[in-house]
Amino acid sequence: MCHSQHNFCKPIKIYWQYCIRNGIKKPFTEVIKANIGDAHAMGQRPITFLRQVVALCTYPNLLDSPSFPEDAKERARRILQGCGGNSLGSYTASQGINCIREDVASYIERRDGGVPADPDNIYLTTGASDGISAILKILVSGGGKSRTGVMIPIPQYPLYSAAISELDAIQVNYYLDEENCWALNVNELRRALNEAKAYCNPKVLCIINPGNPTGQVQNRKCIEDVIHFAWEEKLFLLADEVYQDNVYSEGCQFHSFKKILYEMGPEYYNNVELASFHSTSKGYMGECGYRGGYMEVINLHPEIKGQLVKLLSVRLCPPVSGQAAMDIVVNPPVPGEESYAQFIKEKESVLNNLAKKAKLTEDMFNKIPGIHCNPLQGAMYAFPRIFIPSKAIEEAKAHKMAPDMFYCMKLLEETGICVVPGSGFGQREGTYHFRMTILPPVEKLKILLEKVKDFHIKFLEKYA
Amino acid sequence: MCHSQHNFCKPIKIYWQYCIRNGIKKPFTEVIKANIGDAHAMGQRPITFLRQVVALCTYPNLLDSPSFPEDAKERARRILQGCGGNSLGSYTASQGINCIREDVASYIERRDGGVPADPDNIYLTTGASDGISAILKILVSGGGKSRTGVMIPIPQYPLYSAAISELDAIQVNYYLDEENCWALNVNELRRALNEAKAYCNPKVLCIINPGNPTGQVQNRKCIEDVIHFAWEEKLFLLADEVYQDNVYSEGCQFHSFKKILYEMGPEYYNNVELASFHSTSKGYMGECGYRGGYMEVINLHPEIKGQLVKLLSVRLCPPVSGQAAMDIVVNPPVPGEESYAQFIKEKESVLNNLAKKAKLTEDMFNKIPGIHCNPLQGAMYAFPRIFIPSKAIEEAKAHKMAPDMFYCMKLLEETGICVVPGSGFGQREGTYHFRMTILPPVEKLKILLEKVKDFHIKFLEKYA
Known part of the structure; x- marks a missing residue:
């Protein structure tokens, strides 16, 4: 294993x-x-703009240097204003710097065609894996037949099996359909769930879209089916969307679970618990070493939310330069800005x-x-x-x-x-x-x- | 709580x-x-040299800038050579970048007057707290009366009580002597241990030196007594030494547990299991946001070491800019170098x-x-x-x-x-x-x- x-x-x-x-x-x-x-x-070379902003935040003397573009300086000043003592060396709130969580929320709203996102639901994390582990940790409970079952795709990214085994939860496998481009089929989800109910309490459904290691991109119909299934079965949806910028095949498009959930109407949107994850490590930036990431968590029970905040506070805060890198992923140069063309x-x-x-x-x-x-x-x-x-x-x-x-x-x-x-x-x-x-x-x-x-x-x- | x-x-x-x-x-x-x-x-202002090196690593174009000193550039080049693709954006080994672990080992040797340190025993961490949690995690096991007891000072830094409770281990309190400048007394350790043996299996002894929140600095005699006690009782010693640079009172001096252990001779040095911790967050640098740290672990049972490596690998690697910051703490400018005077x-x-x-x-x-x-x-x-x-x-x-x-x-x-x-x-x-x-x-x-x-x-x- x-x-x-x-x-x-x-x-x-x-x-x-x-x-x-x-x-x-x-x-x-x-x-x-x-x-x-x-x-x-x-x-692969780093994205220049991202590194410029992080370098400016690291060594603010550079804010006076003519060799850095003004839009990078603006981003850096804004991030530093969000830091205690204007320094990347201060602790931030455990949930992350406020203005970066605001930028994440705006990014999600733009990405999802206006579906509202609340900065209070955004948690900056140490890479996506840290967020995934934290969410799994607070959801797992019980012993014997009431041990928590966590549904994961097979094939899966091994972080999931490792976290599940570490938490002493039960791994519930559902198989992706290799004959059908590794598509996810809801009948297979139902089979896996029904079998698992005999020996554990399945509470969480993990989805990786686009898939790792399988690379499939789920279509809107598939996502709707999954959401309906989660709603019906009262499963917590965990959507690993770290490859959201990595879609290549013609006719394929990334749809976030959050967006589709919203479009399915209030009965779904106000009830299905969903955590979705993003990271600085993949996409076009590939900044794995910064350990930057965020999660958006909606409809979380207030008591569970309290547990999550407590758990995150033990690790003090996510690395601040990773938070800065994440900010540039969600707030890149826009048309009209000096760095847009190169970016x-x-x-x-x-x-x-x-x-x-x-x-x-x-x-x-x-x-x-x-x-x-x-x-x-x-x-x-x-x-x-x-x-x-x-x-x-x-x-x-x-x-x-x-x-x-x-x-x-x-x-x-x-x-x-x-x-x-x-x-x-x-x-x-x-x-x-x-x-x-x-x-x-x-x-x-x-x-x-x-x-x-x-x-x-x-x-x-x-x-x- | x-x-x-x-x-x-x-x-x-x-x-x-x-x-x-x-x-x-x-x-x-x-x-x-x-x-x-x-x-x-x-x-408090950041240490200029540390930030210069991290900025150079972040944005290597600056290596051509005449406004950065040559010694900072040398450090940055060396760190980048240790990174995949010469980029802070690559994953590193879970244990941390090799050349930084070598620098940590040299630092420990210098600090401890020549006591040997092996880079293989050094693990870079996400701040010290990450290392402390990881070590406690692999040492805790058992249920009922065989639940692991972890001895901690009272008053203590609350990371310990939080981690112990999260791991479902037993917190065993020993009290520091307020009437005696918060000194640690081995009789009190013995009292606490003997009482705890009735209801758990005490395996770990945590020491914070210099103390948090109490600020006492342990003298050599005290440390020898503690080591002898740990040796006698086969306790795993966990030495939180993140304030090793923060010693103020006349007549007080920081002695590392590692050094004293070595000087007590091979019977102790080859047998007592010891993990000691340091961090970028305290000292004179105060770089909390970088989440940099390291631990040195000696005499760890090979099987437990395997578990530690596996546990650390799940989180992929510590943030790389934090690793770079840690490098400067252990490898600062020396006399004769351009930046020495300012540093x-x-x-x-x-x-x-x-x-x-x-x-x-x-x-x-x-x-x-x-x-x-x-x-x-x-x-x-x-x-x-x-x-x-x-x-x-x-x-x-x-x-x-x-x-x-x-x-x-x-x-x-x-x-x-x-x-x-x-x-x-x-x-x-x-x-x-x-x-x-x-x-x-x-x-x-x-x-x-x-x-x-x-x-x-x-x-x-x-x-x-």
């Missing part, structure tokens, strides 16, 4: 140690880490590149015999299904390894390409996958995909 | 709301928040000022009838004992308030000074205290102390 993105590096370490111990020369010159959604580490150019360059790489990856995988890859509608990963011959499965078992782990280790040993076995995310029994990021630069990605192709063909031959 | 520094603001909010509701005009023009150790919010001037100015204010506060409190204040040997708080007349205690009870909370609310209402009641930290039954920071600028602090004096005298008269 893979418990975090960072454990994805484990196979590399094990293999390295093995090579060193045995004096083995590797048949490649470079390891390509396609295992983590870590854009800057793969060469849009940089943003579109990243997103257009990702879209190109999404298509390239899908196409190249689907040309490889024994590999099938659904369209990468969004996010930043491919999760292709791989055929593993029964001889290879036997050999894996002899090594006490999951077959897809065996496959990924071989891939690493022979090509230097590091991807994550599907068993780290969960998959239907008897199917095998791996997750690979599409973050390497286009030319490198092409080489990488060619190498996977050669490897896979040889692998099939060897274990035929 | 006060669960965090941030809840210390609660009385202000309640009082504000009350004033607004009732149209009450306040008899003061400004609230002075002397409740949180938040240096920059109280007007030392700024550092000494902050520390000399704090020392002056520590003495001033002690002296002024001890001139007030009904207030006794121990010497503020270190840290950044006074924790004076206050006499509350029985009539006031009765009135507090009628309002369902702890007497010291009643006192602090009255102080706030009448003077605008916000301090924290001793009951938030724990105190011997029948004694009353409050915690006040010494962070306001000297002139403001004098006014504040005069106001407390006037208030206290009137309070005594009113309830005589």
